[in-house]
Amino acid sequence: xxxxxxxxxxxxxxxxxxxxxxxxxxxxxxxxxxxxxxxxxxxxxxxxxxxxxxxxxxxxxxxxxxxxxxxxxxxxxxxxxxxxxxxxxxxxxxxxxxxxxxxxxxxxxxxxxxx
Amino acid sequence: xxxxxxxxxxxxxxxxxxxxxxxxxxxxxxxxxxxxxxxxxxxxxxxxxxxxxxxxxxxxxxxxxxxxxxxxxxxxxxxxxxxxxxxxxxxxxxxxxxxxxxxxxx
Amino acid sequence: xxxxxxxxxxxxxxxxxxxxxxxxxxxxxxxxxxxxxxxxxxxxxxxxxxxxxxxxxxxxxxxxxxxxxxxxxxxxxxxxxxxxxxxxxxxxxxxxx
Amino acid sequence: xxxxxxxxxxxxxxxxxxxxxxxxxxxxxxxxxxxxxxxxxxxxxxxxxxxxxxxxxxxxxxxxxxxxxxxxxxxxxxxxxxxxxxxxxxxxxxxxxxxxxxxxxxxxxxxxxxxxxxxxxxxxxxxxxxxxxxxxxxxxxxxxxxxxxxxxxxxxxxxxxxxxxxxxxxxxxxxxxxxxxxxxxxxxxxxxxxxxxxxxxxxxxxxxxxxxxxxxxxxxxxxxxxxxxxxxxxxxxxxxxxxxxxxxxxxxxxxxxxxxxxxxxxxxxxxxxxxxxxxxxxxxxxxxxxxxxxxxxxxxxxxxxxxxxxxxxxxxxxxxxxxxxxxxxxxx
Numbered sequence: 180x181x182x183x184x185x186x187x188x189x190x191x192x193x194x195x196x197x198x199x200x201x202x203x204x205x206x207x208x209x210x211x212x213x214x215x216x217x218x219x220x221x222x223x224x225x226x227x228x229x230x231x232x233x234x235x236x237x238x239x240x241x242x243x244x245x246x247x248x249x250x251x252x253x254x255x256x257x258x259x260x261x262x263x264x265x266x267x268x269x270x271x272x273x274x275x276x277x278x279x280x281x282x283x284x285x286x287x288x289x290x291x292x293x294x
Numbered sequence: 295x296x297x298x299x300x301x302x303x304x305x306x307x308x309x310x311x312x313x314x315x316x317x318x319x320x321x322x323x324x325x326x327x328x329x330x331x332x333x334x335x336x337x338x339x340x341x342x343x344x345x346x347x348x349x350x351x352x353x354x355x356x357x358x359x360x361x362x363x364x365x366x367x368x369x370x371x372x373x374x375x376x377x378x379x380x381x382x383x384x385x386x387x388x389x390x391x392x393x394x395x396x397x398x399x400x
Numbered sequence: 401x402x403x404x405x406x407x408x409x410x411x412x413x414x415x416x417x418x419x420x421x422x423x424x425x426x427x428x429x430x431x432x433x434x435x436x437x438x439x440x441x442x443x444x445x446x447x448x449x450x451x452x453x454x455x456x457x458x459x460x461x462x463x464x465x466x467x468x469x470x471x472x473x474x475x476x477x478x479x480x481x482x483x484x485x486x487x488x489x490x491x492x493x494x495x496x497x
Numbered sequence: 498x499x500x501x502x503x504x505x506x507x508x509x510x511x512x513x514x515x516x517x518x519x520x521x522x523x524x525x526x527x528x529x530x531x532x533x534x535x536x537x538x539x540x541x542x543x544x545x546x547x548x549x550x551x552x553x554x555x556x557x558x559x560x561x562x563x564x565x566x567x568x569x570x571x572x573x574x575x576x577x578x579x580x581x582x583x584x585x586x587x588x589x590x591x592x593x594x595x596x597x598x599x600x601x602x603x604x605x606x607x608x609x610x611x612x613x614x615x616x617x618x619x620x621x622x623x624x625x626x627x628x629x630x631x632x633x634x635x636x637x638x639x640x641x642x643x644x645x646x647x648x649x650x651x652x653x654x655x656x657x658x659x660x661x662x663x664x665x666x667x668x669x670x671x672x673x674x675x676x677x678x679x680x681x682x683x684x685x686x687x688x689x690x691x692x693x694x695x696x697x698x699x700x701x702x703x704x705x706x707x708x709x710x711x712x713x714x715x716x717x718x719x720x721x722x723x724x725x726x727x728x729x730x731x732x733x734x735x736x737x738x739x740x741x742x743x744x745x746x747x748x749x750x751x752x753x754x755x756x757x758x759x760x761x762x763x764x765x766x767x768x769x770x771x772x773x774x775x776x777x778x779x780x781x782x783x784x785x786x787x788x789x790x791x792x793x794x795x796x797x798x799x800x801x802x803x804x805x806x807x808x809x810x811x812x813x814x815x816x817x818x819x820x821x822x823x824x825x826x827x828x829x
Contacts, residue, residue: 187510193593198520228547236549459544
């Protein structure tokens, strides 16, 4: 049971990966990508946890703190993640305008017809 | 000691109300009855749980934050329920009536 | 006692999650997302007490506010995806109270 | 087994169930809503893992902005996905093999929560023991974010700014003539109670965002979180009272200038310490007492981050929403 968190991280990561590679809809792919991303966040935060520790905000009542470094990395990664997701969604909207669809196979088909 | 007992009572009753509301949302036959179960027990349940926490806290900053949470929940939860019910009614969803009752209300 | 309260909240979260899965209409899903949000606020508040550092209630405050915004967003954008609303003229009578 | 670990197990189980639900659902609207639940759950998980600052960020980003952007995209691209999936079995095989290899890899990982794992021995003890003497702030995360790793955070802020520019250049700077047609009917005009409650709630949200911005040195919070919350209040206003009304209150070109201004503020704090003969972003150069210098530096840098994040989120929302309005004639 001691590796439970890491197993869950891998399961979530694989679910996200599966959505990205086997679904054709571009918005769905982005949702899968965000699941994948969150699983990485969970991995980092799990590694920073110390048993019996508390949140890394200094307080004279506590001596054991969890590792603050992963928290910093993930905090910025979340906001950067939403910013890049916004760019991805903007691309999807443009693709919809250019091709009339956001299904991967249909886009491929239209590209082939043009060649 | 008395305060402890009161707060435990509040937490337990609040927890019970949360579960009963959730059972309602799971078991009731249509959207409007589910919404009724959810919103009625949600307000009282969260109110009681927050009250129980208030009685347990010693610092005034914690108490005031809890009261803010309660205030926001009491403002937002009924509002979103109301807006949701209105939107559902607009979209053509009709309240569930007993199957044997007359079906002539559209 | 905090343990019992958090257990109750977790059970109701599970039931709301179930409704979010099976909910036949999208409104059921919105309802369960809303309920899930309220439960999350409560769970974070109770967890703060359970772990002995109740001064982190700011997160619960944020949730109670952001939840409302996301429900408004869902309703706002959901109206666009709906088909025509011609059949509700009778319901519109009571709008302007 | 402690109660914390038990809650950890349950929350992670919920996360897996929700992720499976997202994968299975054909209705993209339902997927987005489940993704909202997924984000709520991961925030609870972060609280259980003591990462209160991260939970704060996830709370304001995941449930709010992310859902709003996904939904506005869905109104433009359609609600349902094509059920014909070409490489279902191949995908499953690839995922299964990769997953098994990774799970095999976890046997080498240190035990969860081990205080003597390699991660805990390198930098963290220095931060935990010395940050109060060196920076003078109780919140170690803020100290590390703004001071020890200030250069890194500067880079992240620039990435957010660049993403904002990317969205603007993809979806167009101006909304053109169609807004004139739509300005007559405000959206959600039929939801009177919603409008009143939003009017009541927007000022507390803005004040709370300021509290998060300036209290971030002492508790959970900081520029990133405050920026997102501030933007969320403006987005709420725009959704309830109409995009044009919001544009009249907050001019979009001002927002675009502000997004650059935040990055500039951050960079110029670094330059000032440069000119005073210290390293780039070494805040002890800002005042005679190094500790005071650190305080000033962190305050200014967090302010810059907050301004950039707010401006980028608002301008991204405005861009998406004006597309939606154009597509659907502007009224609900």
